[in-house]
Amino acid sequence: MEKKSAIIVADVQNDFCPGGALPVPDGDKVVDVLNRYMQIFSSKGIPIFITRDWHPEKTNHFKEYGGLWPAHCVKGTHGAQFHKKLKMFSGTTILTKGDRADRDDYSAFYAYTPDVTPFSDVLMRLGIKHLYIGGLATDYCVRETVLDALERGFSVTVLLDAVKGVDVNPGDSEKALQEMKEMGADTTTIDKVS
Numbered sequence: 675m676e677k678k679s680a681i682i683v684a685d686v687q688n689d690f691c692p693g694g695a696l697p698v699p700d701g702d703k704v705v706d707v708l709n710r711y712m713q714i715f716s717s718k719g720i721p722i723f724i725t726r727d728w729h730p731e732k733t734n735h736f737k738e739y740g741g742l743w744p745a746h747c748v749k750g751t752h753g754a755q756f757h758k759k760l761k762m763f764s765g766t767t768i769l770t771k772g773d774r775a776d777r778d779d780y781s782a783f784y785a786y787t788p789d790v791t792p793f794s795d796v797l798m799r800l801g802i803k804h805l806y807i808g809g810l811a812t813d814y815c816v817r818e819t820v821l822d823a824l825e826r827g828f829s830v831t832v833l834l835d836a837v838k839g840v841d842v843n844p845g846d847s848e849k850a851l852q853e854m855k856e857m858g859a860d861t862t863t864i865d866k867v868s
Contacts, residue, residue, distance in 0.1 A: 780818035
């Protein structure tokens with residue numbers, strides 16, 4: 675991996691893991707492998723970005739207010755916290771998204787840093803050209819982040835062994851992966867980057 679790379683870990687939060695309000699089947703199974711990826715990237719001085727949904731209590735993202743989903747990842751709640759085994763390596767930047775009541779904000783490109791800098795501005799400032807993307811869920815936040823990155827001219831590699839999907843409809847995750855590849859994304863697994 676080249677120096678102008680970064681890794682994005684999408685939404686590994688309690689509500690998306692087993693026992694949460696909107697659990698991704700086996701969502702917690704990505705944690706260990708993501709930690710390994712982040713350790714490798716951190717050791718090479720490559721930036722790590724971890725996104726989180728940080729929804730208001732009332733948002734048109736939730737079923738109760740006209741959206742698709744049960745209430746989840748409401749800011750400040752246990753469900754919105756990162757999975758307890760997800761490691762925070764030195765230099766990790768947390769990106770917040772989904773905090774507006776009028777938008778879904780699946781993609782990391784709607785996110786911002788703790789000092790409210792838009793994610794795309796950070797990437798530009800760092801000269802990042804290649805994004806490695808894993809996390810939850812394959813068919814929503816991972817997919818949208820990958821497609822947005824490709825549209826903006828980034829090279830993208832999906833971490834196949836570090837993504838899990840919701841699969842509202844059977845096969846949604848496979849379709850999403852196929853779409854990402856067709857649009858130009860590469861894929862890899864931990865044994866190929868360590």
